[in-house]
Amino acid sequence: MVEIIILIPLLTGILAFFLPRSPGRQLLVLTGVLHLLLSIFLWAKQPEALLPDYFAITSEGLLSLIVISLLFFMISIYTTTYLKISNYKSEKMFTGSMLMFLATMTMVTLSDHIMVMWIAIEATTLASAPLIFTHKTPSSLEATWKYVLVCSVGIAMALLGSVLITVSMEVANIDAPLSFSALSNVAKGLDPMWLKTGFIFILVGYGTKMGLAPMHTWLPDAHSEAPSPASALLSGVLLNCAYLGIFKTNKIMMAAGLGDFSGAILMVFGLISILAAATFILKQTEYKRLLAYSSIENMGIIAFGTGIGGIGAYGAVLCLIHHSLIKSSLFLTSGNILLGYGSKLIDKTGGLVKRMPKSFVAFFAGFAAISGFPPFGIFIGELFIIIGAFRSGHYTAATLFILSLCVIFAGFANQAMKISFGDSAEAARIEEKITMVWPQYALLLTSLVLTFWIPDTLYQTIVHAVTSISGGF
Amino acid sequence: MIHPVDTLLSLVLLSILFSFGSSRLPGLIKALAFQGIIVSVVPLFIGHGVTGEGVLFTSVTLIIRGIAIPLCIYLAIKKVGIKREVEPIIGYNASMLIGLFLILASIFAGKKFNINAIGDVSLLVPTAITVLIGGIYLLIARRNAIAMVLGYIMMENGIYLVGTSFSVRVRHIVEFGILLDVLAGVMIMAVILQNIKQEFDDVDTALLRTLKE
Numbered sequence A: 001m002v003e004i005i006i007l008i009p010l011l012t013g014i015l016a017f018f019l020p021r022s023p024g025r026q027l028l029v030l031t032g033v034l035h036l037l038l039s040i041f042l043w044a045k046q047p048e049a050l051l052p053d054y055f056a057i058t059s060e061g062l063l064s065l066i067v068i069s070l071l072f073f074m075i076s077i078y079t080t081t082y083l084k085i086s087n088y089k090s091e092k093m094f095t096g097s098m099l100m101f102l103a104t105m106t107m108v109t110l111s112d113h114i115m116v117m118w119i120a121i122e123a124t125t126l127a128s129a130p131l132i133f134t135h136k137t138p139s140s141l142e143a144t145w146k147y148v149l150v151c152s153v154g155i156a157m158a159l160l161g162s163v164l165i166t167v168s169m170e171v172a173n174i175d176a177p178l179s180f181s182a183l184s185n186v187a188k189g190l191d192p193m194w195l196k197t198g199f200i201f202i203l204v205g206y207g208t209k210m211g212l213a214p215m216h217t218w219l220p221d222a223h224s225e226a227p228s229p230a231s232a233l234l235s236g237v238l239l240n241c242a243y244l245g246i247f248k249t250n251k252i253m254m255a256a257g258l259g260d261f262s263g264a265i266l267m268v269f270g271l272i273s274i275l276a277a278a279t280f281i282l283k284q285t286e287y288k289r290l291l292a293y294s295s296i297e298n299m300g301i302i303a304f305g306t307g308i309g310g311i312g313a314y315g316a317v318l319c320l321i322h323h324s325l326i327k328s329s330l331f332l333t334s335g336n337i338l339l340g341y342g343s344k345l346i347d348k349t350g351g352l353v354k355r356m357p358k359s360f361v362a363f364f365a366g367f368a369a370i371s372g373f374p375p376f377g378i379f380i381g382e383l384f385i386i387i388g389a390f391r392s393g394h395y396t397a398a399t400l401f402i403l404s405l406c407v408i409f410a411g412f413a414n415q416a417m418k419i420s421f422g423d424s425a426e427a428a429r430i431e432e433k434i435t436m437v438w439p440q441y442a443l444l445l446t447s448l449v450l451t452f453w454i455p456d457t458l459y460q461t462i463v464h465a466v467t468s469i470s471g472g473f
Numbered sequence B: 001m002i003h004p005v006d007t008l009l010s011l012v013l014l015s016i017l018f019s020f021g022s023s024r025l026p027g028l029i030k031a032l033a034f035q036g037i038i039v040s041v042v043p044l045f046i047g048h049g050v051t052g053e054g055v056l057f058t059s060v061t062l063i064i065r066g067i068a069i070p071l072c073i074y075l076a077i078k079k080v081g082i083k084r085e086v087e088p089i090i091g092y093n094a095s096m097l098i099g100l101f102l103i104l105a106s107i108f109a110g111k112k113f114n115i116n117a118i119g120d121v122s123l124l125v126p127t128a129i130t131v132l133i134g135g136i137y138l139l140i141a142r143r144n145a146i147a148m149v150l151g152y153i154m155m156e157n158g159i160y161l162v163g164t165s166f167s168v169r170v171r172h173i174v175e176f177g178i179l180l181d182v183l184a185g186v187m188i189m190a191v192i193l194q195n196i197k198q199e200f201d202d203v204d205t206a207l208l209r210t211l212k213e
Helices: A004-016 A021-045 A059-086 A091-110 A114-132 A138-172 A180-189 A192-210 A218-225 A228-255 A259-281 A287-308 A311-341 A357-370 A377-391 A395-421 A438-452 A456-470 B004-021 B025-045 B052-080 B092-111 B124-141 B145-166 B171-200
Strands: none
Touching: A004 A021, A004 A091, A021 A059, A021 A091, A059 A091, A059 A228, A059 A311, A059 A438, A059 A456, A091 A114, A091 A228, A114 A138, A114 A180, A114 A192, A114 A228, A114 B171, A138 A180, A138 A192, A138 A218, A138 A228, A138 B124, A138 B145, A138 B171, A180 A228, A192 A228, A192 A259, A192 A287, A218 A228, A218 A287, A228 A259, A228 A287, A228 A311, A228 A456, A259 A287, A259 A395, A287 A311, A287 A377, A287 A395, A311 A357, A311 A377, A311 A438, A311 A456, A357 A377, A357 A395, A357 A438, A377 A395, A377 A438, B004 B025, B004 B092, B004 B124, B004 B145, B025 B052, B025 B124, B025 B145, B052 B145, B052 B171, B092 B124, B124 B145, B145 B171
């Protein structure tokens, strides 16, 4: 039953390769609606999977799934108009790959088997590569090449890590299915040396895909070269999928009593990513790259929070959800700016407030939210992480964390001001389509509502997911 | 007494040295095809007896890894007329020396591991480590995009050795995963390569330098 939600986008994706343009776009929205409905159904009923060895519904998987569904639905509405205006030659390829990409990401959220998880994450790379290549320019070619090569090598590391975890079973002479839940149950008996080595390789591997520094080199290129709806998907949900792999492996580590070890490594990678983002954000000249580095920063924050555990892990999950909502809305808005101004350079933009007032609202609200202004959720998430860091006595790390956040805010604010209020070469207003603004509004509004009011079922799910990696607050 | 698998594995080690020293793509492809064939045969001799399932998996892997992929790459470079040099960043002699040191270091490192499943095959762990790191080395030290793809394949060979030899119980799902990875990865890379060739008229990755910071 559960597997249907993977099959639907897969089949419609194949169908989209053969459909003419306009029905293809409608199919995109239709699949978005169906997927969202099915996700809500899965959330409410939590049925058993047909292949229980490979797929299962977990709290962390459900959280990611519902975020993917909502985002894809909003993005699909935006995409129909975006495609109409951009008029790509390879539009069938684009819509088909979008749907396949959705299918592979759904598979990641539902997989419970170590190898199936790995296969699904590898499949996301392959399904999303054509998206980055849509523009067919030399620079997009370079970005795709880098993306496929760096991520494939990274994912191969994760494969090695998964294999080493099976070795830890072999050495300790334990016979259990290779699923995350079964491994968590027998974790105490696994060989700790091999388990630790496996975790490091998995962290490096999935961390490459998640955009943790220093393995992040593909991310700014891919995010800036892909068409905006694809960037929104890449940044909003693909990074979460990779994080899910790390999260689940961390769960095994916690169950095996090696939580301190995995936590320390996660914190180090998290801090490096935040510091790297802080250095690069200051001198960015392109707004899409700016957003990409902000994603690296946020992934760093999430890894850092997960490493701290307890209330910090709760903050990390909050950041994860809000980052998806806000960053995808920002990337969609960056698509409006690109269509309006015809350039990715910050210097070529300016005066957004007068020239594209509707996009300005989405852009500026998104900027305030992503840089951790109250009253948006990222603020609360970061606050929890900082409290958690101080509580557990990581004073130096917490100080570094706060300092980098300040630097990033300053750098981001400087560029955002230039785009919004800076001088523009022209003053004429640029036409804005309604369907290319309100998906962003809806995403930001969802984030805002979730900041003040978390539905009980959502809260319980988050707490359930977090408890498994931190043993409660 | 020398275990027969050790003899096979020493051939794999030789193929690594050969690939480090070869300056032309066809030579490199042949070295990798040879390596692929041996690597896919090795698991058959380790652990438990020969089963029908095992033979099937081995032959499928052998055909894809040792014949299909190298042949495709070979035909591709012939068809589009890609320059045959591998464009090294680190020279061939230095690479050979590094390769030798790599083998020594892996043998030292291999002594630290003791896994029951592999019995008395003393070269298995060192070879797996060498192939893995050797692949990464080719990725770093060669600028030609095809040489980089070949480095990636070599790396996957190393993981395959680790996966199929050490984790006997879950062997087939691991094999399946890796096979899928190599197949799909190489296919996508080939498509991109063709486009790079059309766009730049070369596959030297030094040309891909516009997006840097």
